[in-house]
Amino acid sequence: MYNLLTPNIASYELLDSGNYEKLERFGEYILARPEPQAVWDKSLSDEIWQKKASAIFKKTKGRDQLSPEERGEWHNIKKMPEKWLMNYEQGKTKLKFKLSLSSFKHVGIFPEQAANWRYIEEKISLMKDGKNALQQAPKVLNLFAYTGGASLVAKANGADITHVDSVKQVISWSRENMEASNLTDIRWVIEDALKFVKREVKRGKKYNGIILDPPAYGRGPDGEKWVLEEGLNELLKNCLELLDENHHFFILNLYSMGFSAVIAETIIRQNKTDIQNPEMGELVLEDSFQKKLPLGVFYRFSTV
Incomplete structure (x- = not known):
């Protein structure tokens, strides 16, 4: 059987996607970062993305020697810490994750x-x-x-x-x-x-x-x-x-x-x-x- 699995996490939300980017909420902070699979159009305007985002990842030239991922930098649109905690709760499981803005667009x-x-x-x-x-x-x-x-x-x-x-x-x-x-x-x-x-x-x-x-x-x-x-x-x-x-x-x-x-x-x-x-x-x-x-x-x- 071929399934599409879509999780539901209260502390995370994919707000919008498109034009090779995604706009996501991790806890109380909203991030915009590249997403090569988002080949469609955004549903929200660029102006709304700019207004909502706490930080935006921008690519810089050059790649890691053995990685297909391009490095880049985060631009803080609104003040946010470089590291913060995000709660995770599903079923009986309750965890906390330390998140951080990395040079490879990942957050942890x-x-x-x-x-x-x-x-x-x-x-x-x-x-x-x-x-x-x-x-x-x-x-x-x-x-x-x-x-x-x-x-x-x-x-x-x-x-x-x-x-x-x-x-x-x-x-x-x-x-x-x-x-x-x-x-x-x-x-x-x-x-x-x-x-x-x-x-x-x-x-x-x-x-x-x-x-x-x-x-x-x-x-x-x-x-x-x-x-x-x-x-x-x-x-x-x-x-x-x-x-x-x-x-x-x-x-x-x-x-x-x-x-x-x-x-x-x-x-x-x-x-x-x-x-x-x-x-x-x-x-x-x-x-x-x-x-x-x-x-x-x-x-x-x-x-x-």
């Missing part, structure tokens, strides 16, 4: 992922309290974990979480989010994701949940080169070996515009034939004018 949270966070909460709850419940805390692995949204959701719902990212500064950001959310005991690993999972396979480790959110391009802490098209197949093969046979969930997100959910499905099904409860589709944010903005594809499955 991908709100479309809340659709997967809800899924994580549901699956961990079933593993803990449902039929044939586990006798111990579910073990969850979050790869390319960024600022830790999925890690925090898993931990808040009782999982034993291992959080892997290759960037030390991002791990520090994740730790601040954990502390702001009054959580403890997440296992932090600063390492190349493929190296980590290969070692875990050799050790015979098993996980009840695996979350993958690989970028199109990246670098490991020792300069390892990551290119999605070249590394995804090998990474998925190793990750699937780490899944507990009887109790598991698996989430793969892909942001590269050249990849579809069908590619994810084909690779996974070639390496695992006994998939239960599969779902695939797109992560979508809908603006105030009912325009649907696609922000990545997903493939996920679970035994619960």
Whole structure:
């Protein structure tokens, strides 16, 4: 079944989109930043965007050596802090995220992922309290974990979480989010994701949940080169070996515009034939004018 997943977060709102930009509210602040998928017209005028926005991201020339993203600068239209906290509440999960204006237009949270966070909460709850419940805390692995949204959701719902990212500064950001959310005991690993999972396979480790959110391009802490098209197949093969046979969930997100959910499905099904409860589709944010903005594809499955 092909699904369009649109989360609903009280502290976030996509106000408008178009002309390769998006206007978003994160808590009490409104930001305007580039969005290559917003190929349609804006519904609001440029004047209204200027009036509403607390800060606007403007591209500057030049790209990072291994990133397709252009650097830029934030222009403060109205006074706002460089860092602020945003509340997140869904179901039983209540978290706080530290947000910040970065030179790559990101702010520290991908709100479309809340659709997967809800899924994580549901699956961990079933593993803990449902039929044939586990006798111990579910073990969850979050790869390319960024600022830790999925890690925090898993931990808040009782999982034993291992959080892997290759960037030390991002791990520090994740730790601040954990502390702001009054959580403890997440296992932090600063390492190349493929190296980590290969070692875990050799050790015979098993996980009840695996979350993958690989970028199109990246670098490991020792300069390892990551290119999605070249590394995804090998990474998925190793990750699937780490899944507990009887109790598991698996989430793969892909942001590269050249990849579809069908590619994810084909690779996974070639390496695992006994998939239960599969779902695939797109992560979508809908603006105030009912325009649907696609922000990545997903493939996920679970035994619960």
